[in-house]
Amino acid sequence: MASGKPKVVFVLGGPGAGKGTQCQRIVEKYGFVHLSAGDLLREERAREGSEYGEQIEYHIRNGSIVPVKVTCSLLENAMNHNIKQFGKNKFLIDGFPRNQDNLDGWNEQMSDKTEILFVLFFNCSEDICTERCLGRGKSGSGRSDDNAESVKKRINTYNNDSLPIIEHFKELNLVREIDASLSADEVFAKVQQVFNECSAVGAGGDQ
Numbered sequence: 001m002a003s004g005k006p007k008v009v010f011v012l013g014g015p016g017a018g019k020g021t022q023c024q025r026i027v028e029k030y031g032f033v034h035l036s037a038g039d040l041l042r043e044e045r046a047r048e049g050s051e052y053g054e055q056i057e058y059h060i061r062n063g064s065i066v067p068v069k070v071t072c073s074l075l076e077n078a079m080n081h082n083i084k085q086f087g088k089n090k091f092l093i094d095g096f097p098r099n100q101d102n103l104d105g106w107n108e109q110m111s112d113k114t115e116i117l118f119v120l121f122f123n124c125s126e127d128i129c130t131e132r133c134l135g136r137g138k139s140g141s142g143r144s145d146d147n148a149e150s151v152k153k154r155i156n157t158y159n160n161d162s163l164p165i166i167e168h169f170k171e172l173n174l175v176r177e178i179d180a181s182l183s184a185d186e187v188f189a190k191v192q193q194v195f196n197e198c199s200a201v202g203a204g205g206d207q
C-alpha cells in the first residue's frame, strides 16, 4: 500500500529522445505509474466539452508550452486517481516541467505534496531527435506535431525553455543524465543502473 508522500521522477529530454519508450519499460520493471504531460494534454484536447481543446492544439502544433494551470491540474488529477484507485505512490512524470512557468506552477501546487526522487535526463542530439520524430510521423504516429515544421519549433522550445530547467535541477544535484542516442536496449541498461542506485525506488514491481 502507498505510504508517505507520492514519489516523483521527472523525465526530461528533447522531442524524440525516447522518453515514452523508456518509461514503458520502467513501469514494467519498477512498478511506477507513467504520466506523460503530452499524452494527458492530447487526451484533454480530445475530450468532448473541454474548454482547453483549441488552446492545447494551438500549442502542440507550434511546439510551445500550454499554461501550467492546465497541465498541472491534469497531472494532479491523474496522480490522485492512481493513488485512490490503485494505491500507487511512484510516478514518472514525463515531459514536465518543460519551462519556468511549468516549474513555478508545480512548486506552487505540488511540491509540498510530493517527493522528487531525481530527474531522468535523456540527452540526445538535435539531428537524432529530428530523425526519430520525422520517422515516427512517416510511420503513422498520427501526431499533428511530427512534421518538419513543428519538430523544428519543438526543438527551439526545448533549447530555449527546457534546457534551463534541466540546468536548475543540475544545480540541485537531482539530474541523472543518460546518453539517449544509443539503442533502446542500451539506454534501458543505463536507466536500470540509475533506478537500482536509488534506495527510495524499492524492489522491482513494488508499489
Ligand code: C5P
Pocket (backbone or CB within 6 Å): 015, 016, 036, 037, 038, 039, 041, 059, 060, 061, 062, 063, 064, 065, 066, 067, 071, 094, 095, 096, 097, 098, 102, 145, 154
Ligand atoms: O512530450 P510530448 O512530445 O508528447 O509533448 C508534445 C507537446 O505537448 C509539446 O510540444 C507541447 O506543445 C505540449 N506540452 C506542453 N507542456 C508540457 C508537455 C507537453 O505544453 N509540459
Ligand code: MG
Pocket (backbone or CB within 6 Å): 019, 020, 036, 038, 094, 095
Ligand atoms: Mg512522449
